[in-house]
Every structure is written in structure tokens, then in C-alpha cells.
Amino acid sequence: MKMLNRREFLRTTTLSCVGVFAANNAWALNALQPVADPLGSEYPYRDWEDLYRDEWTWDRIGYAAHCINCLGNCAWQVFVKDGIVMREEQLAQYPQINPRVPDADPRGCQKGAIHSAAMYEGDRIHYPMKRVGERGEGKWQRLTWDQATTEIADKVLDIFEQHGPGQLMTHTGSGNLSHVRLAAPYRMASLLGGVQADIFTDVGDLNTGAHLAYGDPMQSFTSDAWFDADYILLSLINPNATRIPDAHFIWEARWNGARVVSIAPDFNPSSVHADLWIPMRPGADPFFNMSLAQVILEEKLYKPAFVKEQTDLTLLVREDNGRLLRQSDLESDGKEDVFFLWDTKTNQAVAAPGSMGSEKRSIALGDLDPALEGLFEVAGIQVRPGFEHMRNEAMRWTPEVTQEVTGVHPDIVRQEARYLAAAKKAVLLNGFNIGRYSNGMYTGWAQTLLLALTGHGGPSGGLDTSWIEWSQPKLLELALFGFKKLPRLEAGGLGEFMRGEMYRETIEHYDPVKLKERVGFNVDELLEMIKESIDEQGMPYYGKVKGMILIADNKFRRNKGANRYRERVLEEVEELFVDVNVRMDSTAEWADYILPAASHYEAWDLRSVGFHRFVNVFTAPVEPIGEAKPDWDIMALLARKIQDRAIARGIGSIQDGTVTRDLDRIYDDFTMDGALKTQEDAARWLVDNSPELDGTLEEGAKRGFFVLNAKGGPAHSPLHADKPMHPFERQVVDKEPYPTLSGRITFYCDHDRFMRLGARVPTARHHAGKDASRYPLNFYTPHTRWGIHSNWRSNKFMMRLQRGEPNLYISPLLAESKGIADGSRVRVFNGIGEFFAQAKFYPSLPADSLMMEHGWEPHQYEQRKPLNNVTATILQPLELVGNWGHLKFSLWKWNANQLAHESSVDIERA
Ligand SMILES: Nc1nc2c(c(=O)[nH]1)N[C@H]1C(S)=C(S)[C@@H](COP(=O)(O)OP(=O)(O)OC[C@H]3O[C@@H](n4cnc5c(=O)[nH]c(N)nc54)[C@H](O)[C@@H]3O)O[C@H]1N2
Ligand SMILES: Nc1nc2c(c(=O)[nH]1)N[C@H]1C(S)=C(S)[C@@H](COP(=O)(O)OP(=O)(O)OC[C@H]3O[C@@H](n4cnc5c(=O)[nH]c(N)nc54)[C@H](O)[C@@H]3O)O[C@H]1N2
Ligand code: SF4
Ligand SMILES: [Mo]
Numbered sequence: 001m002k003m004l005n006r007r008e009f010l011r012t013t014t015l016s017c018v019g020v021f022a023a024n025n026a027w028a029l030n031a032l033q034p035v036a037d038p039l040g041s042e043y044p045y046r047d048w049e050d051l052y053r054d055e056w057t058w059d060r061i062g063y064a065a066h067c068i069n070c071l072g073n074c075a076w077q078v079f080v081k082d083g084i085v086m087r088e089e090q091l092a093q094y095p096q097i098n099p100r101v102p103d104a105d106p107r108g109c110q111k112g113a114i115h116s117a118a119m120y121e122g123d124r125i126h127y128p129m130k131r132v133g134e135r136g137e138g139k140w141q142r143l144t145w146d147q148a149t150t151e152i153a154d155k156v157l158d159i160f161e162q163h164g165p166g167q168l169m170t171h172t173g174s175g176n177l178s179h180v181r182l183a184a185p186y187r188m189a190s191l192l193g194g195v196q197a198d199i200f201t202d203v204g205d206l207n208t209g210a211h212l213a214y215g216d217p218m219q220s221f222t223s224d225a226w227f228d229a230d231y232i233l234l235s236l237i238n239p240n241a242t243r244i245p246d247a248h249f250i251w252e253a254r255w256n257g258a259r260v261v262s263i264a265p266d267f268n269p270s271s272v273h274a275d276l277w278i279p280m281r282p283g284a285d286p287f288f289n290m291s292l293a294q295v296i297l298e299e300k301l302y303k304p305a306f307v308k309e310q311t312d313l314t315l316l317v318r319e320d321n322g323r324l325l326r327q328s329d330l331e332s333d334g335k336e337d338v339f340f341l342w343d344t345k346t347n348q349a350v351a352a353p354g355s356m357g358s359e360k361r362s363i364a365l366g367d368l369d370p371a372l373e374g375l376f377e378v379a380g381i382q383v384r385p386g387f388e389h390m391r392n393e394a395m396r397w398t399p400e401v402t403q404e405v406t407g408v409h410p411d412i413v414r415q416e417a418r419y420l421a422a423a424k425k426a427v428l429l430n431g432f433n434i435g436r437y438s439n440g441m442y443t444g445w446a447q448t449l450l451l452a453l454t455g456h457g458g459p460s461g462g463l464d465t466s467w468i469e470w471s472q473p474k475l476l477e478l479a480l481f482g483f484k485k486l487p488r489l490e491a492g493g494l495g496e497f498m499r500g501e502m503y504r505e506t507i508e509h510y511d512p513v514k515l516k517e518r519v520g521f522n523v524d525e526l527l528e529m530i531k532e533s534i535d536e537q538g539m540p541y542y543g544k545v546k547g548m549i550l551i552a553d554n555k556f557r558r559n560k561g562a563n564r565y566r567e568r569v570l571e572e573v574e575e576l577f578v579d580v581n582v583r584m585d586s587t588a589e590w591a592d593y594i595l596p597a598a599s600h601y602e603a604w605d606l607r608s609v610g611f612h613r614f615v616n617v618f619t620a621p622v623e624p625i626g627e628a629k630p631d632w633d634i635m636a637l638l639a640r641k642i643q644d645r646a647i648a649r650g651i652g653s654i655q656d657g658t659v660t661r662d663l664d665r666i667y668d669d670f671t672m673d674g675a676l677k678t679q680e681d682a683a684r685w686l687v688d689n690s691p692e693l694d695g696t697l698e699e700g701a702k703r704g705f706f707v708l709n710a711k712g713g714p715a716h717s718p719l720h721a722d723k724p725m726h727p728f729e730r731q732v733v734d735k736e737p738y739p740t741l742s743g744r745i746t747f748y749c750d751h752d753r754f755m756r757l758g759a760r761v762p763t764a765r766h767h768a769g770k771d772a773s774r775y776p777l778n779f780y781t782p783h784t785r786w787g788i789h790s791n792w793r794s795n796k797f798m799m800r801l802q803r804g805e806p807n808l809y810i811s812p813l814l815a816e817s818k819g820i821a822d823g824s825r826v827r828v829f830n831g832i833g834e835f836f837a838q839a840k841f842y843p844s845l846p847a848d849s850l851m852m853e854h855g856w857e858p859h860q861y862e863q864r865k866p867l868n869n870v871t872a873t874i875l876q877p878l879e880l881v882g883n884w885g886h887l888k889f890s891l892w893k894w895n896a897n898q899l900a901h902e903s904s905v906d907i908e909r910a
Helices: 006-022 026-030 047-055 145-163 179-192 208-214 248-255 285-298 304-310 386-395 399-406 410-422 432-436 440-453 473-479 492-499 503-509 512-519 523-536 562-572 631-649 663-670 679-689 697-703 752-756 796-800 812-817
Strands: 060-064 076-081 084-090 129-131 140-142 168-172 195-197 231-235 259-264 276-279 316-318 340-343 348-351 376-378 381-385 426-430 461-464 488-490 547-551 576-581 593-596 604-607 614-619 653-656 659-662 705-707 777-780 807-810 825-830 833-841 849-851 904-909
Touching: 129 145, 145 168, 145 547, 145 576, 145 593, 145 631, 168 179, 179 195, 179 473, 179 547, 179 604, 179 631, 179 659, 179 663, 179 679, 195 492, 208 440, 231 248, 231 410, 248 259, 259 410, 276 410, 285 386, 285 399, 285 410, 285 440, 304 440, 316 340, 316 386, 340 381, 381 386, 399 410, 426 440, 432 440, 440 461, 473 679, 488 492, 492 523, 492 562, 503 523, 512 523, 562 833, 604 679, 614 697, 631 663, 631 679, 653 663, 659 663, 679 697, 697 705, 807 812, 807 825, 812 833
Parallel strands: 168 195, 168 547, 195 488, 231 259, 231 426, 259 276, 426 461, 547 576, 576 593, 777 849, 807 833
Antiparallel strands: 060 076, 060 614, 076 084, 129 140, 129 593, 316 381, 340 348, 376 381, 604 614, 614 705, 653 659, 777 904, 807 849, 825 833, 825 904
């Protein structure tokens, strides 16, 4: 080939291009004739070019979502070449259910988009391993599956033989939210009688205020229902970072005319796009909410018809003792759970329909017109409607009074109260962060009050608590062994607090007098109430155990008082600590045995957790890495070995209360006599037997997802094929009772502890924070955009999008006073611990608070000291009430949260 100089080359190419385009029609291109490859003889090797061409070829496409604890649940196409996942792409094939509502496509986030890289990173676990050094020393020996599971099975049997049943914790954490991955360890726990803690409360995600009010805290809209709201309030939530695939519905609603308001202490990535950001002092929300209620009542903006029908505010309360008037007060064999209202038409007390004890299964009032105000007499007992008590309390919290606590100007409070009351459809989106403050229950309860007063429920809006409990009876049946035997289900926050002896840090950190002033109780009183809840009110805590099999739970990262907690738990489970995990997380590091699990693209599964009606199918596009196995297969193999070894050792059934633990047939039970040997078998069984899914697994696998049919609708709402879903439609439209004691939305609780702590009606209470200890700064730790907790936290692509090491957000004002520059290395500390991080300026943060996104692995910090080292915590004793109507232990519904944002710290340049 003749060598041209650069100028000549440019001239010829430009000319030939001009020649082609000058013809200005397609003929010119069609006229181009194929010529023999001019480079052929000069460049026989074209591999590097082929590399680029081949990048876009693949052997196979499969489907998957990601099974961890994000709320996205997005369908991905997974492209496989030579047995390796080369990339993933959003599927974007969900049907639009209604032409007037935006669809759910495409769904995804940046973490999901790099999983094909992350799944092959160095932290993946390839083989079963046994520790050969001290715990945590990092010395491992590779075992075969046979060796590992035989050794573990023998230890499990030893624990049964030496200590009896109930001494094994078999806990699956929040990392396994897809159906089969979730069902496998629960089924194992059901058969073994293992301790399984409530995963909502042991991380602090339960909206207890919503449960108190509605009797059901799992009551989100489908996210498309946000679209036609005209008022959206974001409270303790940051959807642009933590609900990435659904957040667009909020901003589309804004485009559609909605007013979007974000309440947060910092100008977070969602506040940025709102019509109004209300800067809230950390933990001050109940005061703000009560002041909204005050304005609504003062200005008579409330909707009496909705209040009378849907709430318990009509129920009569005794003047003498502050208790609800019960049938048992009036008749010797009267019921405790039948209540009365005052009918203004007939001027008499009438039993309110729809309560737990009522024969009427409807809350419709018919001809009744109950009073909201007035003093009445029933059989010589003076009574008045709860509405008056609620109002008296709310009227204390004028916007002028609460401004001192919240920092929010009264004009803003009045303005937003009026917007809320005027809205046709108002949606209040509550983040899970609400559960991580000790006054979160107060925040949530007051929010439900605001919505009820202004008539927002069902089609006219309401509370969105970020979770939908679809009706999936077969999933529960599979997970809980047909309800024939159950795990030892434990109150989550309570279990962690007791087992990890976190109360030791509580005692150390808080000033008892100041704590009582702030939250209404001191540590001694708290410990007494905890004891009372366990001993007398049925809050389950099973005490210390001897061994632990942990699945998909980064326990030593997420828990409070982190390193001290870890030491205590390791001491407790001295005999056995097994971790089943996809990667070497900060918990697997400390295990005796590690069993390698298949990742998202390596196992069959289904997933429905999310804000939409699509059940994604995982089709196992590739084989598991190394010798990893799907979680179901791992549990089945473990069951097999326990059964074999039990038979060999002559161990049969062991009596455990009213059931037997049949160790000699546990594999047969686990697999339904061999029918469900693999994760794929279990996924197929679910599809074949679930009424809410139409078609076969194969059909779902061809599409990548199922669309839930009407049978999948949750308890509180029908699932219409062509309409977004609204929580409590059945109550608001169909007048079905709420699953509460009174059958109505609850705003009066006459349980002793509620009465004693001044919380029988919604009110405002502080969280502990900086004023309850010696340390001057509030410290709160929300979730990061760059990981789902610890998942993908150390991935190189995610690290490149941020500072790449644990970083702490600080107000420049505070930084200046401490001599800290942007990028400085800082030490954050209090009496119970310390950690080091890089300071990052964040001007919108209050100068008396620090913020740090949680989720960094302890091993990413200097000296392996994580942020949770400085989080001392308490429990909210009201959330531990276990003997009042719907306030009794219920998995994922009612028990006490672990609280992340209660302690305080100081900071210095390090
Ligand atoms: N990218 C990503 N997404 C996730 C997760 C993740 O780790 N990463 N985790 C998932 C899980 S399990 C959860 S629990 C959720 C958590 O996600 P969210 O429910 O959004 O909760 P957080 O991120 O903890 O906090 C949300 C916001 O609360 C604000 N905030 C802090 N204190 C207060 C306060 O006192 N009052 C008010 N009004 N606001 C306050 C902060 O500005 C913060 O931005 O996200 C889920 N989605
Ligand atoms: N300070 C502070 N602490 C907090 C919070 C906070 O806001 N502040 N938030 C709390 C909240 S809301 C949450 S939800 C928790 C989250 O707490 P973590 O338990 O830390 O959550 P993940 O990082 O999701 O851990 C799940 C583990 O499951 C593993 N895993 C993933 N897929 C699979 C699989 O298919 N099979 C198996 N066997 N394992 C798998 C992953 O390796 C991962 O380590 O943290 C809580 N801790
Ligand atoms: S991690 Fe969750 S939100 Fe992100 S793409 Fe996967 S399923 Fe969707
Ligand atoms: Mo969470």
C-alpha cells in the first residue's frame, strides 16, 4: 500500500465522502460495490478487531433480577458467552397496564448493571471452607461439600444431644429476598426449630406507627399509583438514591401537576427535585407532624365523614380512668373487644360495628351518626369520644411551639397543612429510616392521623410504607413447612439487643436523667419494661444459643456497637458458626465454616418484593462459580447429612414442646420426599401451585417475568388488572374492618404502658440524640446510592463514582470550628467506640450533626473499625407491648426496631 502523508490522506477521504453524499440519495450507497479486502494481504491478523466485533455476540440469553434487599426487583437480560456472564441489560418488556399511567420500564440501577463484573471479583467464595486459624484470622482450608456438610451436621447433632432443641440459631438475613432463597433457610429453621429473628426489626425497617394505626404496616401503593397524586410528601426517605427504579413516578407526578415536598435534615438527592424542601432537625418529625394536625384541627380542615367511619376517634372513653368503654364494663359476660360510640340521631351509646369482638364484619355506619364531641353518660359512667382527647393533645403543638424543636417556620406548617387538606389524592411516602429513630412510632402515628383527618385513604391516597405483602400462600407454606412446624420466630430488635448485650453500651452512653427527659424513660425503666414484655406479654426472645447457621446476613456489619457486639456473639456461638454466603463479607470472615452460595445469575428463582406486580424469573443463565450451589441445594444437602448422620448415630425424633424434631427424616421432609431436591424444583413447585401465577415456569422463563393475577392482591386491596393499586381500598371503599382491635384506624390506645408513657393518643416525643449524652453531635447514617448496604460496596466501578473510602459528611461550619478541611482524615468517637474516615463537606447538613452513609464493610475502614462502633442504642418500649388487640408479636408487623440514630458523637481531625 502506498504511504500517504497525513494531509493527503485527509484530502482523499474528505473528497470521497463528499462524492458519496453529494449524490444525496440512497442510490449512491447502493451503488457501492463490494471490493476485495484491500488490507487482506498486508494484515493477516485481525484479532484485535474481532475482539470488538465479538463483544456483541453471545451464546445465550437468560433472565434474572437481583435477590438482595433493594426494593427494585428489576428484570434483566443476562448475556452469556463461554459459560461466563459478559453483560446484562434491562429487559424493559413489562406491559403498560393502563395507557394513562406511565409504565414500569425500564427498571434497574447502577449496581445491578455491574453485577456481571462484581460476580467475578476477588471476594466471591468458590469452595466450602473451614477455618484453620483463630476465628477471623483469615486462614482457611478448602473442603469438599461432603466433608464440610458432614462436619457441620455432626456439630448440629451434638448441640441437639448435649443441649436439647432450641439452642441453634438458623437465621437468614435481608440478603435473600427472592422466593426460593428466602424459603430454603426458613424451611430448614422450621424443621430444626431454629431461632429466626424478624428481619424487619433487626435492621430497623418496621413502620410501627403504621401498624399501631392500621394493624398492618405492609401497605404500599404500586408505584404507578403515585402518578396521579396531587400532593406527595417525602418523609425520611430518599427515593432518588434508595428507590431508583421507581422514583420516576414521583417526578412524573410532579410533571402531572403534583406538589412534591421533601422533609429531611439534609438537601438529599430527592429534595433537590422537590417543589419544597423542609429542613428538619434530626429526630424532630413528630413535632412537625403534630403541628400540621394542630392547624388542620384549628382551621377545621378535617373531613368528619371519613373520620367517623374510618377511625376509632368516635369510640367513647371513660372519664374516670381514661380507658375505652368496653362491653365488659357494662355486662358481666360482655366482651373486652366491643366498643361504643354515641349515636347523635338516637342519643344513645351503640356498639361500634367491625371491632375484633363485633359480629358485624363491616365498619359501615349505616344510619348511625356518631358524635365526635360531647360528654355523655352510659350506665352511670361518664364518657366522651376519643376525638376530644386527640384534639386536646394536638392543640398543644401549635406551629409556634414546635418551631423551637423543628426549626420550621409556622407559615410553612400552615401552608403545607392547607395543601394536604385540599389535595384530592395525597401520598405520604415514608422511608424505612422512620424505624431507626426511637420516636419513629410517634412520627408514623401522627402521619396516619394527618391522613385520616384529611380523608386520605384508598383511592384518595394515604401512607406508603415501602412494602407490599402480596398474597402468596404457597410461598409461606413452602417456607414454613406447611405451618406444621415453625422456627422459633424472635422479635428482631429485641433479640439483637439482648443476645448482643447492647444494653451494656446503652448504660455506658446515656445520662439516665437526660434520657428520661428526652424519651420518657431511663435505662433501668427500659430494662424493666423489656423484662415485662418478654415474661408477661409474649414478646419472644429465646436467650443465648450454642450455635449459629447464618444465611445472607452481614450481621457483624449491620449491628450496633459493632465490634463489641461481634465479640459477644462469637463467644456465645462457641460451638458452631456457619456462614452461607456468596462473598467474603465482614461476617463470613469470622465463621468456622463457609458454604459458597450461587449468585443472582447462577440459580433459578422468583422475586416479587417490590413496588410493582411483576414477579421476575431467575433462569440460572450460568452455572455457579467454582463449587458454589444455590441456597436451596445447600440447605437440602445439609438436611441430607443431618439425616444420614442422625440415622448413623441412632438419633431419632426429639420432642420440642408440642412438636417433634425428626432429625432422622429431615431431608425427606425438607425435599417433600425427594420432590424438591434443587432450587429449580422448588421454583417450579411454587409456580405450579401458586394461584396468583398463571402458566408454567418455562413460560415465565421465556418472558423473564409473570404478571401477578387478581389472586395476588394483598389483604387490604384488590389488584385490578388495569389500575394501579391503593392500600386499604377494601376498608375505604368496601368498608371491611381494619385488622385492628377496634376494626378502625387506631388513635386511642389504652394499654397501660401507653397510658403511663403519655402516649394514648398521637403526640410528639424527642429521640435521644445529642441531648441524652455527653457528646455534642447527632449522628445519622442513611443508605447509599453506591451499594445495597454492603453489596457492591467495594466494587471498583462503584468506588470510582465516589471518594472510594469511608467518608463522613460534615457541615463546613462545623468543620471550620474543628480545623477540619474537605478531605481531612477525621476520628469520630464517643465513650463506646471510634472510627476513622475522610471528611467530605456537605453544606446543607446541620452544624450539630454528622451524617455518614452506612454499608461500608468493616474491613474497608482503618483498623477495621466501622461506623457502627459508635452507635449505642435503646429500644422503644411501646413497640414491645405484646398484649393489646393487634399489638402482639407478629413477624414483619409488630415488634421493636433496632434503632440506628439514637446515640451521639464528637469529632476531631486525626
Ligand atoms: N441504593 C440503595 N437503595 C436501597 C438500599 C441501599 O442500601 N442502597 N437499602 C434498601 C433498604 S433495606 C432500606 S431500609 C431503604 C432505606 O432507604 P430510605 O428509606 O430512603 O432511608 P435512608 O436512606 O436511611 O434515609 C432517607 C433519608 O432520611 C433523611 N433523614 C435522616 N434523618 C431524618 C429525620 O430525622 N427526619 C427526616 N424527615 N428525614 C431524615 C435523610 O436525608 C436520608 O436521605 O433503602 C432500600 N434501598
Ligand atoms: N448504622 C446503620 N446501620 C444499619 C442501617 C443504617 O441505616 N444505619 N440500616 C440497617 C438496614 S435498614 C439494613 S436492611 C441492614 C442491612 O444489613 P446487611 O446484613 O449488612 O445487608 P447486606 O449487605 O445486604 O448483607 C446481606 C449479605 O447477603 C449476602 N448475599 C447476597 N446474595 C446472597 C445469596 O444469594 N445467598 C446467600 N447465602 N447470601 C447472599 C451478601 O454477601 C451480603 O453480605 O443494615 C442495618 N444497619
Ligand atoms: S439491585 Fe435492585 S434496584 Fe438495582 S437493578 Fe437489581 S433489582 Fe433493580
Ligand atoms: Mo433495610
